[in-house]
Amino acid sequence: MNTVTNISVxxxxxxxxEVCDPEVxxxxxxxxxxxxxxxxxxxxxxxxxxxxxxxxxxxxxxxxVIRMNIRMELLQHDYKNVQITTVLSPAWTTDWMTEAGxxxxxxxxxxxxxxxxxxCNTHLFAEDEAVQCPHCNSYNTRRISEFGSxxxxxxxxxxxCQEPFDYFKCH
Amino acid sequence: MTKDILYNYTMHLADNALIxxxxxxxxxxxxPVLEQDIAIxxxxxxxxxxxxxxxxxxxxxxxxxxxxxxGGRGEATEDSxxxxxxxxxxxxxxxxxxxxxxxxQTILRQFxxxxxxxxxxxxxxxxxxxxxxxxAEKSLKEVTYHVRWSSEWVVRLGDxxxxxxxxxxxxxxxxxxxxxxxxAPATYEAEAVTAGFGVEVSALKAAWEQKVNEIFGEATxxxxxxxxxxxxxxxxxxxxxxxxxxxxxxxxELQYMQRAYPGAEW
Numbered sequence: 001m002n003t004v005t006n007i008s009v010x011x012x013x014x015x016x017x018e019v020c021d022p023e024v025x026x027x028x029x030x031x032x033x034x035x036x037x038x039x040x041x042x043x044x045x046x047x048x049x050x051x052x053x054x055x056x057x058x059x060x061x062x063x064x065v066i067r068m069n070i071r072m073e074l075l076q077h078d079y080k081n082v083q084i085t086t087v088l089s090p091a092w093t094t095d096w097m098t099e100a101g102x103x104x105x106x107x108x109x110x111x112x113x114x115x116x117x118x119x120c121n122t123h124l125f126a127e128d129e130a131v132q133c134p135h136c137n138s139y140n141t142r143r144i145s146e147f148g149s150x151x152x153x154x155x156x157x158x159x160x161c162q163e164p165f166d167y168f169k170c171h
Numbered sequence: 172m173t174k175d176i177l178y179n180y181t182m183h184l185a186d187n188a189l190i191x192x193x194x195x196x197x198x199x200x201x202x203p204v205l206e207q208d209i210a211i212x213x214x215x216x217x218x219x220x221x222x223x224x225x226x227x228x229x230x231x232x233x234x235x236x237x238x239x240x241x242g243g244r245g246e247a248t249e250d251s252x253x254x255x256x257x258x259x260x261x262x263x264x265x266x267x268x269x270x271x272x273x274x275x276q277t278i279l280r281q282f283x284x285x286x287x288x289x290x291x292x293x294x295x296x297x298x299x300x301x302x303x304x305x306x307a308e309k310s311l312k313e314v315t316y317h318v319r320w321s322s323e324w325v326v327r328l329g330d331x332x333x334x335x336x337x338x339x340x341x342x343x344x345x346x347x348x349x350x351x352x353x354x355a356p357a358t359y360e361a362e363a364v365t366a367g368f369g370v371e372v373s374a375l376k377a378a379w380e381q382k383v384n385e386i387f388g389e390a391t392x393x394x395x396x397x398x399x400x401x402x403x404x405x406x407x408x409x410x411x412x413x414x415x416x417x418x419x420x421x422x423x424e425l426q427y428m429q430r431a432y433p434g435a436e437w
């Protein structure tokens with residue numbers, strides 16, 4: 001039986017590394033930066049694993065699935081007493097994505113967020129700096145649409161290799 | 172007492188987001204071009220997300236013991252609040268329930284409302300109520316993107332062709348009378364300010380008008396309140412549950428499944 005003393009927070013983190021984002025399946029929930037905290041406490045003399053998560057966007061339809069997948073993955077490792085808590089503040093930013101995650105994204109054909117965090121402002125016709133084509137590495141790209149296939153992405157096209165691609169937009 | 176005010180205030184914010192999201196979603200599959208069809212429905216998705224956070228909070232409030240809020244349907248959930256209330260219980264402002272009209276009218280409605288929401292959430296993220304503050308902080312990042320997108324479209328249409336300019340002017344005629352309500356506090360908004368967690372909406376008006384006129388200038392439109400619109404009678408009532416005839420039709424579509432098949436899930 002799992003007790004507070006023999007549950008390792010580190011072990012929980014490594015299990016969470018196996019839970020993927022259903023919409024971008026190359027990314028784990030840790031790569032995405034949506035796991036904020038893992039806590040192990042005691043509730044009614046049983047060990048309780050609490051996972052604190054935050055959504056990328058308020059309306060992200062993947063969040064319900066992610067919550068369920070976290071529960072299932074932990075259950076498979078015999079952690080039955082699990083609580084998943086959602087927090088909204090501080091709000092998620094692309095800056096929380098891991099470097100490993102950014103590399104996986106690029107290999108998958110999605111342009112990762114710029115290393116320099118792009119913050120959305122209300123300036124007319126402003127665009128993110130230096131969006132790099134994930135296929136040919138050119139910076140000679142243009143935005144086709146401010147919105148894309150999921151809430152967190154916009155649609156771009158490379159002027160050199162002509163390939164269209166998704167990009168994790170400023171947030 | 173404070174909890175009743177907090178509940179009403181939260182429901183008002185939630186209803187605004189849900190009804191505008193529902194309106195925008197009517198464009199799904201009908202947008203002028205594919206990219207903008209995706210844009211307007213993505214904005215719907217952001218708004219539905221914001222509405223969900225707010226309804227979840229309101230459900231928590233209503234489920235906690237409190238004799239005065241009422242409810243009468245047992246355990247409230249985000250779904251029961253969205254699907255099982257009738258017109259008079261909805262507290263959204265009149266602007267968000269107005270018909271989509273053409274693309275210009277949809278754009279102008281979004282621009283007016285996003286600009287308002289941007290100013291509102293900037294203040295609300297400093298609310299003494301931690302949950303409202305967190306929802307506002309989270310939503311503000313999304314709303315900023317909506318303000319930029321809708322501003323650009325106002326400029327594009329106003330400074331575009333005589334046809335697009337004319338359509339935007341028509342949209343302004345249609346919608347201007349519903350903008351006053353945004354800054355006229357409902358009873359629970361005034362009480363929320365007194366209680367310390369609400370935002371004084373009347374204080375947002377000057378900044379809103381300045382932003383609107385700045386974008387209108389870029390769009391070669393006259394000042395919003397000029398051109399025969401000075402002192403025009405502003406429609407109010409939505410925030411107190413007195414709606415235009417539009418809301419009933421919206422709810423009929425929104426709630427049809429839950430009314431016909433109570434508890435249906437997929």
